[in-house]
Amino acid sequence: MEIIPSNFIEEIIVEDLKSGKVKSVITRFPPEPNGYLHIGHAKSICLNFGLALKFNGRCNLRFDDTNPEKEDTEYVESIKRDVKWLGFDWGEKEFYASDYFDFMYEMAIKLIKMGKAYVCHLSPEEMRRYRGTLTEPGINSPYRDRSIEENLELFEKMRRGEFEEGEAVLRAKIDMSSPNINLRDPVMYRIIKQNHHRTGNKWCIYPSYDWAHGLEDSIEGVTHSICTLEFEDHRPLYDWFLDQLGVYHPQQIEFARLNLTYTVMSKRKLLKLVEDGYVSGWDDPRMPTISGLRRRGYTPESIRKFAEMIGVAKSNSVVDYGMLEFCIREDLNKRAQRVMVVINPVKLIITNYPDGKKEMMEAVNNPEDESMGKRLVPFSKVLYVEREDFSEEPDPKFFRLAPGKEVRLQHGYYVTCTGFKKGDDGNIEEIYCTYDPDSRGGWTKDGRKVKGTIHWVSAEDAIDIEVRMYSHLFTKENPDDVEEGKNFTDYINPDSLKIFTAKGEPFIKDCNEEYYQFLRNGYFRKDEDSTKKKPVFNKTVGLKDSWSK
Ligand code: ATP
Ligand code: MG
Ligand code: MG
Incomplete structure (x- = not known):
């Protein structure tokens, strides 16, 4: 049966299958376990798993756990839960970048032996200066021309922990005058003396994203490695490493990341909201995380529908939050239990x-x-x-x-x-x-x-219900766009949560449905905080559509 491509990535895949470049499609979803997944990740999940389904291929779930500083098994577990909840199945194909550390290390030695990598002792500040700018070429590191033997010895020392953090890095020897700054001798390994959630203290050198990612894709035989637009300039580096090593070479394809109005999507910022108590946790119903959306009352179907509607494009844009609300309203209209x-x-x-x-x-x-x-x-x-x-x-x-x-x-x-x-x-x-x-x-x-x-509700039969009403967590349409001297947290909406004690019909007490429409008031989901005595409901979305197609 002929498959009709519905976006530029599918067009590439259809071509690759037709030309015989690939036999079957293998994609991957590669989160770093340093936070909970958000709606932007959902776009990537729907895309990667969706391609595997459409082309009868497979999609790997790969934990890109190359940085012990911020990673944790709590995040690994939450990611698995969220991907499953969204309705996708990676089967046996659960991988960890940390399982490839030995292989990566061998590959680094291979590169050193080819004279294509060297140990450098410039400080991060010096390295930045030597790197040059867009208009100025970089300057060679004084450590660049070390002998292969010396580099092998020093790299081994790095691995054994004989240097302190910041005293040495391994860099690829490419071209300090390349117009693409990413090719100006990028760092491959840095020293981090911290416990890793899976490999413990086995390693004190950790691979950089650019060094690790292509190798991870290569080992797994990924055919189409799909990432966000910021990595377009990194593609030559992705290609360079794989070409030098002569290993299997997947194709990197970039697409536009999802941005949504009235929210932030960077894990660093979301972590700050959690740590500083602006929200009750990663799953606070005001968070754009998958667990927050689930608790708010979003269904997997509505999120998948949303991902389908926004589509896959090559240029960045900001999607109206109202579009997400449109998707959940449509779904809940069909499935929600009505109550007064x-x-x-x-x-x-x-x-x-x-x-x-x-x-x-x-x-x-x-x-x-x-x-x-x-x-x-x-x-x-x-x-x-x-x-x-x-x-x-x-x-x-x-x-x-x-x-x-x-x-x-x-x-x-x-x-x-x-x-x-x-x-x-x-x-x-x-x-x-x-x-x-x-x-x-x-x-x-x-x-x-x-x-x-x-x-209405009969007064003597009514039960008390806690109702949590939410509005946007930020007052600014784009809270990432911070004015001079301000912080993104300065735009937090102080009234994003209002709690009411409502009167509900007695039916609600023993009803096990998850999704409700409170007549004339909107859609609500029964929260995990509910007790037999007092059910708690989160308002998902109002009944009226504010988003125009
Ligand atoms: P953050 O910048 O929030 O830390 P990240 O890209 O570093 O996000 P990863 O865990 O590395 O987070 O992301 C896993 C995958 O999800 C990557 O392939 C990335 O391209 C994709 N992804 C992350 N954010 C978005 C987004 N906003 N839209 C689409 N895809 C995204
Ligand atoms: Mg990342
Ligand atoms: Mg990140």
Whole structure:
């Protein structure tokens, strides 16, 4: 069957398969286990695993654990959990760059023996100066012309721990006057005397990204090594190392990374938010992490859909956060359990409804999915309704509760507001109304029109629910764009979390669904903090679409 390519990467792959350059497709997703995955990683995961699925190839999960300073097994575990949750399966193909350290070391020795690598003692500051600039060529390191024997000996000393951190590095000997600064004798190994989460103290020299990455891809037989645009200028170096060594040579392809409005995506910054307590953890529902989005109420399907919608391009852009919200709203509309919850309650008393009477009203669980069935909602004389659904002096476009007006109580009766009581503070304490006994279920035989429909909860049956309402974590559309003298944390929104005690219908207490629509209030997910006594819900997204296609 012929595969129709849907982006430039797929076009390359189709060509490579046709020409016989590759027999089957092998991609990889190579996170560094130094933080939790975010929505940008999700784009890369969907792309790499998606290509493997589409071309009947495979995708490796490879932990790029080449820097012991910031890495941890906690991150390894979280990454595996998140990739699985997104719906992808790497099977047996779980690899660790640290498993290749011996091979990398041998390859480095091979390069030294070819006269293509040397040990250098310039300080990082000196090295930067010697490197030159875009307009100025670099200057050779005074250590550049050491003999092969000397280099072999010194590199072995580096490995044995006989130098301190910063005293020596191994550099490739390429070209200090190359117009591409990455080729001006890049560092291959540096000394880091720290415990590695997998190799312990076996090594005190660690490979740089540029040195390690191509070798990792090569060992695994990766055919298409897909990375973000910043690595375009590194490709000549990727190619140089593999060509020198004469090992299998995968093709590096770059695509635009995902940027989203009102959030930051760098792991360094996300770590700062966690460490400095701006959020409750990596999985705080305001975080753009996969675990944060999951806790917020995003589904794997919505994130995959989002990745598909943004597509794969060659130029960087910033995606409107509203597009992500569009994707989850569409998905939750199809699957969310509907319930009635009053977030800002005020009492509504039906004066002509018999005292002590209780009726069970039938309510559909999801109008989009009949198979989800129906439930019964208790109705009684005293209800809670939203404070905002009442107006003492309504403007002409207000169709909800107001003196003299008739509204429909969803799944209940028509009621007409007859009055209200105010407290000493001027706040409405109670609203009074009468109901039409012939309007059970929300319609009447005379077919009279009632414009407004509101939700409600029977007061004596209501359960208390903690509702966590979120807005953007940052007040600035692009918090990475920091003004002089400021920090990205200066743009944190102080009101990004508001907590309410809401009144919910009793059904919620024992319902095991994960995703809900609180009628008229938005989509919510039951949080892990829930207890039997007090369910906790996170607001995922509102009902109204703010994003225009
Ligand atoms: P950060 O800069 O946040 O530390 P990173 O790129 O260093 O991110 P890695 O763990 O190295 O994080 O990323 C693993 C893979 O995910 C890489 O192949 C990288 O290209 C991809 N990736 C990371 N961020 C994004 C993004 N915003 N959009 C698309 N792909 C991304
Ligand atoms: Mg990286
Ligand atoms: Mg990084």
